[in-house]
Amino acid sequence: MLELERLKGRHHAGYSPQMKGFPSVIYLPLPNRPSPPDLEPIRSAIQDALNDADESERPGLRRALDIVDEFISADRSPATEEWARKALAVAGVDPKAKEIKAIQALRAARPGLGMKAATTLVRSLRS
Numbered sequence: 001m002l003e004l005e006r007l008k009g010r011h012h013a014g015y016s017p018q019m020k021g022f023p024s025v026i027y028l029p030l031p032n033r034p035s036p037p038d039l040e041p042i043r044s045a046i047q048d049a050l051n052d053a054d055e056s057e058r059p060g061l062r063r064a065l066d067i068v069d070e071f072i073s074a075d076r077s078p079a080t081e082e083w084a085r086k087a088l089a090v091a092g093v094d095p096k097a098k099e100i101k102a103i104q105a106l107r108a109a110r111p112g113l114g115m116k117a118a119t120t121l122v123r124s125l126r127s
Contacts, residue, residue: 091109
C-alpha cells in the first residue's frame with residue numbers, strides 16, 4: 001500500500017504507474033506527405049478555355065493541356081523497376097546497402113505507393 005501511495009505522487013502526464021517506463025499516452029505521428037492533387041478540374045477548365053479560345057490563344061492552351069495530361073498519366077502509371085531505379089538515384093540511396101531507406105525514399109517519391117509494393121520493388125532491385 002505504501003508503494004501505491006508513493007507512485008500516486010509521481011503520476012504526471014506521460015507516466016503511468018501501471019506500466020513503468022512507458023508513457024500513459026502513445027502518440028503515433030501521421031505521415032508528413034502531401035496527397036497528390038486532383039488535376040481533373042484543372043484539366044476540365046483548360047479544355048473549356050481551349051474550346052472557347054480564338055486562334056492566337058489555342059497553342060498555349062494546348063500546351064497547358066498536354067502538361068496537365070503528363071502529370072495525370074504519371075500519377076496513374078504503376079511504379080516500375082525503372083521508375084524505382086531513377087527515384088532512388090535521385091534520392092541518392094543504394095537499395096542493396098540500405099533497404100529501409102530505399103523503401104522510405106520510394107514511398108516519399110510516390111505518396112500512394114504501399115509498403116508491400118515498395119518493399120517488393122526494392123527487393124527486386126537488390127537481386
